[in-house]
Amino acid sequence: ADPAVLADARAHQERLTKPRGALGVLEDVAVRLAGAAGRSPAPMPSPAALAIFAGDHGVHAQGVTPWPQEVTTQMVGNFLAGGAVANAFAAQVGASVTVVDVGVAADLDDAPGLLRRKVAYGTADLASGPAMTTAQAVAALHVGIETARALIEDGARCLITGDMGIANTTASAALICAFTGTSPEEATGRGTGIDDETLQRKIDVVRRALAANGLEPTSHEPAGAAAGLRVLAAVGGLEHAAIAGFILGGAAARVPVILDGVIAGSAALAAAALAPAVVDHCVAGHRSAEPGHRAALDHLGLRPLVDLELRLGEGTGGLLAHPLVCSAVRVMHDVATFDAAGVTEKEI
Amino acid sequence: ADPAVLADARAHQERLTKPRGALGVLEDVAVRLAGAAGRSPAPMPSPAALAIFAGDHGVHAQGVTPWPQEVTTQMVGNFLAGGAVANAFAAQVGASVTVVDVGVAADLDDAPGLLRRKVAYGTADLASGPAMTTAQAVAALHVGIETARALIEDGARCLITGDMGIANTTASAALICAFTGTSPEEATGRGTGIDDETLQRKIDVVRRALAANGLEPTSHEPAGAAAGLRVLAAVGGLEHAAIAGFILGGAAARVPVILDGVIAGSAALAAAALAPAVVDHCVAGHRSAEPGHRAALDHLGLRPLVDLELRLGEGTGGLLAHPLVCSAVRVMHDVATFDAAGVTEKEI
Structure with a gap:
């Protein structure tokens, strides 16, 4: 700044x-x-463009969520049909909606509003080793950067991050632990709603993921871009990497990026490790009910604008914040x- | 409901x-x-109409604020010229702005967007007796009811409360004490920004106002419509009474009313005393930095949507909440x- x-x-x-x-x-x-x-x-941060990055997760096999993996693909269809909450909120604030397949575990047909940029059919299981190769993480970062560039070329003056990926709060928790030193117990939450037994299993999965990837939480964050990329590839998701790239792409064009919830917050930690100055261009749209989100935002030094116990993802919290950001700038x-x-x- | x-x-x-x-x-x-x-x-709560009720306060003479009383009139001019924060926020959410002179201590010229409904040239000093006669309070209530009716007739499907009145947080603190049993120390805040000495004086003024009007805080709220009207007349402002009427008018037409900050919160306590069911139609737009606001919202059982340390009034917090309310309803x-x-x- x-x-x-x-x-x-x-x-x-x-x-x-x-x-x-x-x-x-x-x-x-x-x-x-x-x-x-x-x-x-x-400049007025309007019009806004929401990009929903969708990906699947090998860690789904560990039983960290009661939702079947195919819901990722089904919800992509719902976004494209205009039937999801993100569509309703986008309509309310006049934002465009673009869905980006960066890693869904199924082949998707061409459709208006869908960018087919699949890097892989989901990640590997982070509980037993790296979720992505470095090359995959870099490719997903580039998908995000290119999506930001294209939306800004089309006239967007504010980017809003969105995500869809069953099991992706597990990857977010692991990223938050690795980047901030928060413990798995503190960083791991109930995502879209899981019972006590599943929560304990999820915490254990996060702990094993950190151990398997040599990322046990410490008080020291991994320093520098190379370490940041290694963490992102090890325990991130393809949509986390793409969102990190989306943030980089927005910041490079000096266009503000409104972060949605815990997926975006954990992706922003990766983006900040790659290029610390990008945080200046980020606004924390909301704070989700997921406990790790607080740790991520504290680490980034960002204060959320909306705090209403949402835990949906998709970009819903970011969309709600857009009129608040516009109002703040409009005053000036x-x-x-x-x-x-x-x-x-x-x-x- | x-x-x-x-x-x-x-x-x-x-x-x-x-x-x-x-x-x-x-x-x-x-x-x-x-x-x-x-x-x-x-029904979708749109379009929205903001009504800014303006009034002056005899208690200004007690030195409860560093702002000169004529700022009330000057800010009315600023609203009508479109230069205030409320105008910027209203433009952002597509709300109309109507200014209602219910008690400004100066004669105002006709102007587009101004409703001249003056009940009195400001209130009497609540520190030494009733701020209004019962007849004045009822007249101001009617101004609010009629304003709501007119805006709904013109197509508004959501009402947003606004206020302007130098010294009006003093009246709000006294109303909150009388209606909720909160102590003057807890209910009284720094309004638009006062020093420690002025704050102590303001707390003392609220205490004296309650004593002079036989309204010492107790754990028992005044019961019933007659007691509510007596409290409103004793320590309220003309704009508080008008906002209470505005809430009644919205509720009567089953149109939701988004409450702004502490002025609206204290007025809503009066409206609820007059007709408890009106609270069903109210949404707490935000929580202001003013400490009494929390007590008022707790008493009403309302949870604020925006909580960003605003302390401006004018309807600004209510306007910010409007897209959130629309988004909530749009989902359905x-x-x-x-x-x-x-x-x-x-x-x-």
Whole structure:
């Protein structure tokens, strides 16, 4: 972020016809996005484009979720038919929806709104070794980067991350442990809703995944891009890697990226390991009910805008936040200053 | 709320292509609004209309705020010129903005977007006796009811409360103490930003207001409509009374009302005392930084949708929540069921 632009943005906020700081967290968002954009006010983050990256997971075989793996493919069909919650929320905020097959374990037919960019038919089981080869992780990163580039070329001025992948909160928990030093017990949650027995199994799977890949949690995060890529390939999913690339692609174009839930948060840890400055371009759309998400956002230094116990993924939390981000930026464009409006400032 | 409709709405949520409960608080909003509307799904709460009720306060003379009283009038001008934060947020969500002079201490000229419904040139000083006569409070309630009716006639399907009135958080604190039994120390906050000395003075003013009006906090809320009206007249503001009427008017037409911050929360306590069922039609748009707001929302049993440390009023928090409320309801209209989408439910 540009320090001079940050200072300009802060000074502009002080002159607007409202008590200082009265917009709370939204003032920080407006200032951060100005710094990231390199100009104050930041351009309006609209229109928005949601990309839902879909992938399957070898770890599904470990029984970490009651949902059958084919639900990933079925939900891709639901997104393309416009019947999912993400479609409803996207319609509400005027965002486009693009589904990207980066790793679904089935062949998908061509369809409007679907990008067929399959890197593999799902990942390998992270509980017993690397989920992806380095080449696969890099390929998935590139899918994300190229998706961001294409959506921005088509006019998007805000990117929203989405995901679909049965069992993908297991990979997210492992990523969060590896990148932040959080323990498997703390980072692992109930995902879309699992019972106590399944939760214990899921925690054990995360622990075994870290051990099998030489990534036992420590207080030291893996340093640098090479280590970041190794972690991502070892315990990530193809959609996590693609979302990390999507963040890199948005940041490279200075277009803000609204992160959805725990999948996006864990992918953002990977993106930040590859290129720390990308975090400046990220807004945490929401905090999900998944406990690891808090650890991820704390590590990234991001404060979520929506906190309503959602645990759906798909980009739903990011979509809900989009009007809030627009409102924060719009204040800098539209609101009168005390001088211009003839409003008296308070007596200090 | 209609219990059969509430049950229908809950059952419908269970059939949608998402894990049960995955939309967290938004599922409750959609179900509550269906019950309030008397049909499931509830009608889309759009378009929205913001009404900013403006009034002045005799208690300003007690030095409870560093802002000069004329800022109320100046900000009305700013709203009508489109230069305030409320205008920017309203533009973002497509809401209309109507300013209602229910008690500004100056004569205002006719202007597009202004309803001239002045009941008095501000209230009397609540620290030494009733702020309003009963007749004034009733007249201001009617202004709110009529404003709601007119906006709904013009096509509004969601009402958003707004306020402008220098010193009005002092009246809100007194209302919250009287209606909920919260102490002046707990209910009184820094409003738009005051120093420690002013805060102590403000707490003392609230304490004296309760004593002067025979409303010392107890664990018992004043029961019934007559007591509610007495409290409202004794320590409320003209804009508080009008907002209470606005809530009554929305509820009477079964149109949802999104409450803004602490002014709206305290006015809703009065509305609920007059007619408890109106709370079914209310959504708490946000929780402000003002401590009494939490007590008010807890008393009303409402959970805020946005919680971002805003402390501006004007309707800004209510406007931010509008797309969230629309998204919650839209799910019930748009999202496919498991059966219809051919998505497999989880193995239980």
